[in-house]
Amino acid sequence: MIKHFISLEWKQYFRSSYWQKGLAVKILLGFFAVYMMVSFLSLGIFSFFIIRKTVPDTDPLHVVNSYLLFAIMGDLIFRYLMQKLPAMKIKPLLVLPIKKKKLVHYVLAKSAISAFNIFGLFFYVPFAIVLMKEGYSVSGALGWLFAMIVIIQSSNFLNFIINKSNIAFAVLATILGGAVALQYFSIFDLTTISKPLFNAIYETPSLSLIPLILLFVFYFINFKILKSQLFLDGAIKAKVKEVNASDLSWVNSFGEMGPFIKNEMRLIWRNKRTKMVFLMSFLFVLYGLIFFTNPIYEEKMKGFLVFASIFVTGGFVLNYGQFIPAWESAYYKMLMTQNLSYRKYIESKWFLMTAITTVLFILATPYLYFGTKTYLMVASGAIFNIGINTLVILYAGSFNRKRIELNVSGIGNTQGTSAKQFIIIIPIMGIPIAIFYLFYLKISYHAGLIAIGVFGILGLLLRNYFMDLIAKKYVKNKYAAISAFEEVA
Structure with missing residues (x-):
């Protein structure tokens, strides 16, 4: 047997x-x-x-x-x-x-x-x-x-x-x-x-x-x-659980994006894995202590400081964003049958990532204790996360084909993980480090920090253009995603 x-x-x-x-x-x-x-x-x-x-x-x-x-x-x-x-x-x-x-x-x-x-x-x-x-x-x-x-x-x-x-x-x-x-x-x-x-x-x-x-x-x-x-x-037997619905009526003030943001917030808080990812994002604020307190990184490995600055404020973008839109894979087919604006659907996710990144940046204010140079590094990382990395993550999401079961514990769970999640780390971390070293070696340390921030601001200024391109990519890959999300591991 x-x-x-x-x-x-x-x-x-x-x-x-x-x-x-x-x-x-x-x-x-x-x-x-x-x-x-x-x-x-x-x-x-x-x-x-x-x-x-x-x-x-x-x-x-x-x-x-x-x-x-x-x-x-x-x-x-x-x-x-x-x-x-x-x-x-x-x-x-x-x-x-x-x-x-x-x-x-x-x-x-x-x-x-x-x-x-x-x-x-x-x-x-x-x-x-x-x-x-x-x-x-x-x-x-x-x-x-x-x-x-x-x-x-x-x-x-x-x-x-x-x-x-x-x-x-x-x-x-x-x-x-x-x-x-x-x-x-x-x-x-x-x-x-x-x-x-x-x-x-x-x-x-x-x-x-x-x-x-x-x-x-x-x-x-x-x-x-x-x-x-x-x-x-x-x-x-299905478990019947009473849902404690919070009052999110204030989100309606965001217009067409409001319903999407409201659903995303409910999804995050009502499910084990999304809630775990959300809470873990705040622990990433402490990640910089590993690097900013060690003088060897300041003296010999400044690239690791850029790496840390991206992580400090990018916990939510990196952990939650990389699985967009797989979080909604269980009902993605139903979602795609609705009369919705794909642009607003994508933009609502960008807004949520931007809002939480801003909160994480505010929570990172105590890094001023290590000096203005360190805090400027964190600030440049936050701007780059908002301006560039959110767009990169959203674009990469159009290739996600792995279903995620939301009620499964997030700890040690690799559902939804594929080679794409590892590949996307390369531009997210590699680009800001390359920008920093290019200007740091040619001009100065502060020039490297400013350059990272400037690229982030350029991303914000060109956001509408890139959002349109990303939305078109999602529409193009819509049926492939629906088919893939129907498959259960």
């Missing part, structure tokens, strides 16, 4: 049109996975010798054990943000004579071999082999390795419980937050727990069976949760 399940999923995956259309993204993700594996493998092989050379009076195993609790906490946080819950299209199988527990066991077993569980092994396995080759106890090293493998799997199933239960999330978030706070404020050192705990597992390999108990408990809880939801009526 398990073999049959695997065969069905394999056929479903490769027969989907998304397999061919998303091939470029899959190749990029594949390269990233290989990079991560090689990095962990190198760390696993060489960390023992690096530690022994750096701190010769300390046992490398003790050093690693001191920080394993931090590694486990970091892994759990990363999983919560990035790992998707185990899934399988089981609705057609529910009417067949297949025991529900077999379906549940298969879904849970499938999650055990995810990339999140494999990456860690590329560190722990070679590190354990090095320990044995360096004369450490074979039984101790194998017991330690077994414990780490079981802990990885326990984190896997614990993450699913956290995602399914707000109470579990609140409890764990409180524990992790408290632990980080205690460590950060030097109230309590977690290494004093981590080191003796994992040292004990090495010295007494039978203790590695304790994490196994946790693994069985977490697996059983997941099994009960999934099995309780495995009913056809539960799978097809």
Whole structure:
């Protein structure tokens, strides 16, 4: 039966049109996975010798054990943000004579071999082999390795419980937050727990069976949760949710654009992924702190400062704008049957991106603390985002062909992502950096900043001309977009 399940999923995956259309993204993700594996493998092989050379009076195993609790906490946080819950299209199988527990066991077993569980092994396995080759106890090293493998799997199933239960999330978030706070404020050192705990597992390999108990408990809880939801009526029953409609009547003052802006604002706030993108845009304001506080960028890598200035105020343009009009893919066909002005439809999106970029620029005012030169860099980036990057993003949107499900969590979700999203970064970041260096090297630093701002102003002055061209491009590609958005991943 398990073999049959695997065969069905394999056929479903490769027969989907998304397999061919998303091939470029899959190749990029594949390269990233290989990079991560090689990095962990190198760390696993060489960390023992690096530690022994750096701190010769300390046992490398003790050093690693001191920080394993931090590694486990970091892994759990990363999983919560990035790992998707185990899934399988089981609705057609529910009417067949297949025991529900077999379906549940298969879904849970499938999650055990995810990339999140494999990456860690590329560190722990070679590190354990090095320990044995360096004369450490074979039984101790194998017991330690077994414990780490079981802990990885326990984190896997614990993450699913956290995602399914707000109470579990609140409890764990409180524990992790408290632990980080205690460590950060030097109230309590977690290494004093981590080191003796994992040292004990090495010295007494039978203790590695304790994490196994946790693994069985977490697996059983997941099994009960999934099995309780495995009913056809539960799978097809629509959730009825009362909508809290805010008063957006003031938007009507924008004339023909008003209804479009109003719908866009509702779309952003009522759906998980759009809301996440919107809120994350405000965190981009802090991005400049990485670069503007480091003197090396000012002295040797000024291009990175331009990069940062675009990011500080361009969070919404970059994150939300790149998926226009795919946000509306679920009802794009219906939208295109309406008697609407395509120019106003596009212009409303430009207006929204411009308004939020302006708000982000105002929030970036504290960068004055780092000097007027830094603030001018942020200001030139904001003008360029409004004048040029909004238009570039809108033009690129006419080529978007990937459907997005709005109610799916935005964290770790690559729906709608294609090679175009990576290619569009080149002009958005490359053009302002090239403009800056052209004038900076020929004239001065301030000339480079002014040039970026001037190009942004030129974009604003020529906005109507470019808007007409972009609207024509959307009309030309309308039917191709409608057809593509009808396909479900």
